[in-house]
Amino acid sequence: MKGTSHLFVGTAVGAIAGYAVQPDIRTALIGAAVGGISGVVPDLDTNGLASNSITLSKKVSKWLMETAGMVILLTLIYQTVIYGLSSDIYLYGGIGLLLLIVSRLITQRRMLTITGILVMLLGLVLDQSPGVLLAGSYIIIASFLPHRSYTHSILGIVFYVYILKQLYAQWPVDGLIAAGTAGYISHLFADMKLLPVNRRGVKWFLPLWKREF
Numbered sequence: 001m002k003g004t005s006h007l008f009v010g011t012a013v014g015a016i017a018g019y020a021v022q023p024d025i026r027t028a029l030i031g032a033a034v035g036g037i038s039g040v041v042p043d044l045d046t047n048g049l050a051s052n053s054i055t056l057s058k059k060v061s062k063w064l065m066e067t068a069g070m071v072i073l074l075t076l077i078y079q080t081v082i083y084g085l086s087s088d089i090y091l092y093g094g095i096g097l098l099l100l101i102v103s104r105l106i107t108q109r110r111m112l113t114i115t116g117i118l119v120m121l122l123g124l125v126l127d128q129s130p131g132v133l134l135a136g137s138y139i140i141i142a143s144f145l146p147h148r149s150y151t152h153s154i155l156g157i158v159f160y161v162y163i164l165k166q167l168y169a170q171w172p173v174d175g176l177i178a179a180g181t182a183g184y185i186s187h188l189f190a191d192m193k194l195l196p197v198n199r200r201g202v203k204w205f206l207p208l209w210k211r212e213f
C-alpha cells in the first residue's frame with residue numbers, strides 16, 4: 001500500500017484510539033497525529049514517504065559535502081603555497097578527501113542511517129532520553145533492513161510499543177501509546193495479501209516463520 005494511504009488509515013485509527021483513551025477533542029487530535037506518523041513508520045525500511053520526509057535530500061547533502069570538501073582542500077593548498085607545510089595538513093587534508101569520497105558513495109538509505117545517528121545524538125542531549133535514543137536506533141536498524149521484513153512483523157510492533165512506552169515515561173501525553181500502537185498495527189494489516197492491491201504480504205512471525213500473509 002502507498003505511503004499516503006497508510007498515513008490516512010493511521011490518522012483515522014489513531015484518532016479513534018485517542019478518543020477511546022480519553023473522550024475529548026484534544027486527545028483525539030493528538031491521537032490522529034501520533035497515529036498518522038506511526039502509520040508510515042514501518043516503511044522506513046524503503047525509500048518513500050516516511051524515509052524521504054525525515055531525511056535530508058541526497059542531492060542537497062551530496063552538494064554540501066562536495067563543496068565543503070573542495071573548499072577545505074583548496075584552502076589547504078593555498079595555505080601550503082603561502083605559508084609552507086604545517087602539521088595540520090594530514091588532518092584537514094584527510095577530512096576534505098573523506099568528504100569528497102563520502103559524497104560519491106552516499107545513497108538515500110545511508111542518509112537515513114545518518115538521520116538515525118542524529119536522532120540518537122538528540123536523545124543524548126535531551127537528558128539521555130531512552131525513548132529518543134531508541135527511536136534513533138529504530139531508524140538506523142530500519143535503514144539496513146530489506147523492505148517488508150522485521151519492521152513489518154510482531155517483533156517490530158513489540159519494539160515500537162517499547163519505544164512509545166519510554167517516550168510516554170518522559171512525556172506523558174494521553175493517548176500516545178494507544179494511538180501509536182494502533183497506527184503501527186494498521187500499517188501491517190493494510191500491507192497484508194488479503195488486500196488485492198498488495199502483491200507481497202506481511203511476514204508477521206519473523207524470524208521464526210517466514211511465511212507471508
Ligand SMILES: [Zn+2]
Pocket residue numbers: 001042043148152187191
Ligand atoms: Zn509497508
